[in-house]
Amino acid sequence: MGLSGLVNPYTITALDGVAYGLLLFVIAAGLTLIFGVAGVFSMAHGTLYLAGAYIAWQLADGGWVGLGLALAAAVLIGAVGGAGLAAAVRPLTDRPLDQVLATLGVAYIAADGFSTVFGAEPRSVDPPRALAGSVSLGDYQYPVYRLGFIAVAALIVVLLIWVVERSRAGAVVRAVVADPGMAEATGLRTRTARTAVLVGGGVLAVTAGVLGAQVIGPAPGVDTTILVYSLIVCVVGGLGSIRGALLAALGVGQVLTLGVALVPGAAAFVLAAAMLVALTVRHRPAFAGRPA
């Protein structure tokens, strides 16, 4: 009775919200750092996720080897993609609108490339056999892969927060976010920090694509969907703030799941309403990020 009391439609849905929120965080964390450190609003961020999802689809073989290969490829392609973006926007330093246009152009070209190489059909990616299927929770069933995803994503969250807030590299990153001029004056290599963050953000986004392909599979248009959600997470969480992004992602995850379950009639508006509240109530980032 104890378990079945705990397992009701709302707790199941809330658990989904956690999985979805963590996925959004892994995607958006890179974007928020890229903006905070490099000052680049990368419109190609969803493209990186989609690249990861296609890698997962291409290499998935129902076993751990396929997933491992896909993750290795994700790190490589994420790093190359991030470095490429860094090179593309370097001539446009201090011209934010031109950077947005340049990355948007990259996104369009890549989208066309994807549908040429992988076809325009939406694809379904199956998890490794060991994680396929569902487990019973009381009267309900829950996909095993999502439980595994929650565990892995939680690990990524802890690692990421440790790197940003405890490591020396993280200190440089935070210094550049807080005051790029002063950071450079004290001898920090801000240019290297910028490139490094674009590379790191790229790796995170492509990795999220590999892990998330079972939840949001590869198809034309997915890059835009992911970009929209990550922008929402970044804006609500405060640009450049990693903890803000975590809270925002978990919040958006709950709004998209528990929110539509509680107020089904307003499903189309709950996300917009949540954004409106976050933007009007919050005058500055929830956590120290970019100084106001």
Place this chain on the structure above:
Amino acid sequence: MTPQPTGRQHHRWRTAIASIVATALLAVAGCAGSSLSDADTNAAEIRIGLIVPKTGNYKAIGDDQAAGWRLALDKLGGKLGGRPVKVIEADEGDGKATALASARKLIEQDKVLALVGGGTADTVQTLYPLLNESKVPLIGMGGRPSTIADPTYLWSTSWLSQETGASIAGYLRTTVGNGRVWVIGPDYIGGRDQIGGFVTAFRKAGGQLANPDGEPTWTPWAPAPTTEFSPYLTKIKEAKPAAVYTFYAGASAIEFVKQYRQYGITSPLYASGFLTEGAPLAALGPQAKGIYTALNYSPTLDNAANRDFVSRFTAGNDGKLPNVYHVCAWDAALVLDRAISEALAEPDAPATTPAGPGTASDSSSPASSGSPAASRPVASSAAASSAATGLTSQTLTAALPRVGQVDSPRGAWQFGPTNHTPVQAYYLREVAQDGQVWVNRTVQTLTTLGS
């Protein structure tokens, strides 16, 4: 501050980008130029504009449509109505601006006799005023909006979105008896048409919805299409309805069915045929097993036209089976073939407009079909082709009502008098395994709809 790029670097970037743009423009101009000069070499050649999604979210549909169209042209020996055909292809993108620009180019620059294509209802809606203005007919072969007032120049070989749901409502009512059906669908115009058609007919048959408020559940389409269905599925699981009816297409269809299985919903799943048509079925495979859907085509239909069609298609596509988009595009070629023959044989014959509230009752409508002979001499100005043979966009439009029965792989059909959409049979299909592939197997004929 950060090191500024030098002026030289700036310059180099600009030069590089400018040269890329220039190359692209030259390439585009080159294509357009060549297509024009070729066309002039053969006076008897007919020019047809094929406008389908070649980029964007609907590219998969456009690829299928183009393949079906080419397959039919191959069968007809590259001729329509006995005349050699030059097909000029253009992209409709996501509808709206791209579609309009492409159609304008085809009509004004290439002077095509007729347009074929239109993957989405959006495109048809966008092109509709242009068709009436330029008096060039469009043989639509995809989504068809329910809001067309005067379909004089719009003839669709596809379907009306409300029909799919309406066709299965009576059957489902009988199957579930007094049980209730949970209805869920996407919140955009196509989804509302699809789901609305089912709900209206289902209620008329005395059925009741299992949804808590007695109304269908709508999943958001903005800011991005819903791919996370767990909150809805958990509620459905709790309600234990006698059946679930839905409509999704493309990526949403894949995620919906995957999660339907993952969350262990045991209620039987009924849907509009698009849930398991083409790419979603290929992606889902065994996960789609046992889903019942309604559509105007199934590759396992047992008729001579379908056997010929399927064998031609599979021969050229590595054993892959055709879907409804291939069929509607194939039929568009059959329709044009017949209509051009009619127009060439009797360019001055009055259209035998079938009786119907749309065209026949309103004699003042701009319909060339019912209008007096006085309108005929001016027809040639905007339209293409040689006036000597009398084949113009106008005489072609006038010949379209005379096409009669189309011997289609989906079974014979003909244009309805009101909406110019097929009066056709709808079929109940079940996803089942056939050797190595998963197919929508025909179970029975549901009903005949069309107007």
